[in-house]
Amino acid sequence: MTTEEKIFNAARIIFQKKGFAGARMQEIADQAGINKAMLHYCFKNKELLFQAVFMNAFSQLAPQINEIFNSKASVFDKIRKFTNSYISFVILNPYLPQFVIQEMNNNPEFVMSFLRNENRPNPTVLIAQIEKEIADSIINPINPKQLLINIIAMTVFPFAAQMMVKGMLQISDTEFTAMMEERKTSIAEQIINSIKR
Amino acid sequence: MTTEEKIFNAARIIFQKKGFAGARMQEIADQAGINKAMLHYCFKNKELLFQAVFMNAFSQLAPQINEIFNSKASVFDKIRKFTNSYISFVILNPYLPQFVIQEMNNNPEFVMSFLRNENRPNPTVLIAQIEKEIADSIINPINPKQLLINIIAMTVFPFAAQMMVKGMLQISDTEFTAMMEERKTSIAEQIINSIKR
DNA sequence: GTCTATAGCCAGATAGAC
């Protein structure tokens, strides 16, 4: 592993845990097992290092969303596919959703520019498809954007609000992971039940 | 309005927007229209000022949850009541969910101690009630904790991930608020549809 | 109580040896 990779991985861990403002360059250096000066040698400054980490995180999320959203499957199958593969992905990167949401909140201008490029998660095709299936009486009438929010909420929320969920339900990390495994298949059926004719 | 109140309100605005680490005492003083030294005179230090703000935010959320969770209504009615009144509340405090979730993430130990006192949001009664209604064949079999996560996710997520939602759906603040108004009544029916026999 | 001025510290950034 190159030094640059060591730094990048360390930065990802620290930034995801503490956010941009809370993270310390010294902490990242310690985590990477190298000297603080190397961070500046490799990434110029904190801002640029953060951007590298954030863009990487963000760009991991988008493509697989679009792949599913724009496939030829039915709405129901897309819901199954999305929830299942997305939860699988987020179980491996549990801090990602909270990190992205937090930094979007603290730094809207920066992120919004991001959401205008061609790689952004783009639900246009899926929205049209939902409207069509409603017209074809496959799905009960619903505002497609609301349905989209529902799908993402059911999938992403428990990870974004991990501490809150664990605290409220008083469950351990192990129990939490088990519940998320269960959600991989269960929530698709919940959502489909709620809209099917 | 007393000086202390002016500071507290200013602190709430800045902390909710920037988080603990990102907030600057100077910024809070400016927002309050008073001198930085007064912050320390009234609240001793940043940590204590933050705790005052956070506890206030948190304690606004919990009691009304418990009131609904522990009432004598049916599960369906509790779902209707909760989603409606909770969204109404959060529309007036749109930064609260993201703030609480963010600081829970960045400061787990501190918050977890909080979640053990008697005022914490406590779903025990509701979980038992869900189990009973499943046994009575009113509700389809479901893990009650999963249902609880679903309800909170559908309600809270769009506010916690406000920027992400607006960015993905490319909607304005006005459209967003209109959609949240719609959700007040629509999501309860979605959830009920997904579990009713 | 409210201000100005400043102490003291900490973190990001750089200089320069190797």
Add this chain to the structure above:
DNA sequence: GTCTATCTGGCTATAGAC
């Protein structure tokens, strides 16, 4: 490319006048 040592600025916090 990697380190040690150091600079510099900014931020929390306090001292002290009024």
